[in-house]
Amino acid sequence: MTDQLKKYLTEDRSVRVQAVRLEDTWKAVQANHDYPPAITNLLGELVAASTLLAANIKFDGSLVLQIQGDGPIALLVVECRSDLSLRATVKMREGHDVPTDGTMQSLLNPGGNGRFIVVLDPQRKLPGQQAYQGIVPLEGDTVAQALQHYMKASEQLDTRLWLAADAGHTAGMLIQRLPHHGGADAQILSEQAATETWDRITALAGTLKRDEILETDIDTLIHRLFWEETLVAFDPLPVSWHCPCTRERVANMLRSLGEEEVNSILAERGQVDVGCDFCGKPYKFDAVDCAALFSAHQPASGDKPPTVH
Ligand SMILES: [Zn+2]
Known part of the structure; x- marks a missing residue:
């Protein structure tokens, strides 16, 4: 089975809904490593998040999500290219044990120096152009919360994320409010309507539980949450593992x-x-x-x- 990411728009085009669920890609990421479950879950969530964000980048190149830590984990990193091929790895800090009940904060931020970093790296750069890099302190209890904090701090579009991973699967959903287009009058009206759509979609998705997102295929999940809505569906995008090392x-x-x-x-x-x-x-x-x-x-x-x- 090919791993896929699916994109939808609400009928009024004001809210983007994306869902991803990975099995083979995620197994390939773990193939040469033996990560403890606490790390598997964190890395898996970061992998799912990277595909959800990379699916919207407007250039050929890569999106890198990094969490730099000052605890047992020194670095979690995922590089996802605009064609949704990805690779990911973890660097442990020597001499530290990973407790089975380790959390994002206890594993990456015990000293308060954890950082969440997003790099956008176009393949073809203009002369003098460098990769864009955004850095924020590591806040929140989950990868989704840390990423939402980043999105807010960097004044990105209103975004909600749900992420879940275990050794078998990683999955995620993203809901994003899109900017308005159109004339002044239309904008006032649609602003109100768009806010209603946003409130409705986030409330419906707000019922989503970790086990549900992990165990349910995308079509079933989207239908279960949004069966009363009219969503415009786009062609599914394949996600794959690829390491471009040479x-x-x-x-x-x-x-x-x-x-x-x-x-x-x-x-x-x-x-x-x-x-x-x-x-x-x-x-x-x-x-x-x-x-x-x-x-x-x-x-x-x-x-x-x-x-x-
Ligand atoms: Zn390699």
């Missing part, structure tokens, strides 16, 4: 470490082993490879490190 990117990373550092690893271990943080793919650089890194330095075209013009 040997050349790892080579660039090693170059950025510097020749001295690479040579010291080489002296210690005989070769440099780098495993992709996301997919676990091993990349080996022996003494000859390492020497080549710093001699004829010519990154493959299309895979150059970012430069500032």
Whole structure:
């Protein structure tokens, strides 16, 4: 079965409804890792959230959601491209145990330094253009609350999110109020009508429970919540797992470490082993490879490190 994200609009076009439910993609994310359940749930929710946001970006490129923590988890990161292919990983902090009842706050923000970060990175940038990055303190008890806090702090559209994950599935729903178009008179009227639509849709979705979102397929869920509404449905969008790591990117990373550092690893271990943080793919650089890194330095075209013009 192909994982999908489905988009709908209310009949008056004022509210966007999106739902996603992932199985194969989510299993692929977990394939090379053995995360404790508390971490699985948090990462899964972040994965679902990334697809719901990436489904609306207007450029070719990627959306990255990161939670940087000061507790047992140092980093949760999901990179979702505009074609809804994604990869995700977790970095643990050494020497910390993950309690089974760990929460987002206890695992990522015990010292109050947790951060929620959103990066929008267009593939083709204008000269001098950099990726957009928004950072807010990590607030709320759930990933959905942290993201809603981000949306509010960065003055995004009114948005509500429901997210749920376990080892088998991750799922989410997003409801977003869209900006108005049209003339002055029409706007006053439609503003009122749009507010009524927003209140009605959020009240209907407000009944949604974690188990329900996790266990119910998208069509059933949407019908159950909104059967009295007329929703315009769009073609489902496939979601997939993909890790774009390449040997050349790892080579660039090693170059950025510097020749001295690479040579010291080489002296210690005989070769440099780098495993992709996301997919676990091993990349080996022996003494000859390492020497080549710093001699004829010519990154493959299309895979150059970012430069500032
Ligand atoms: Zn990889």
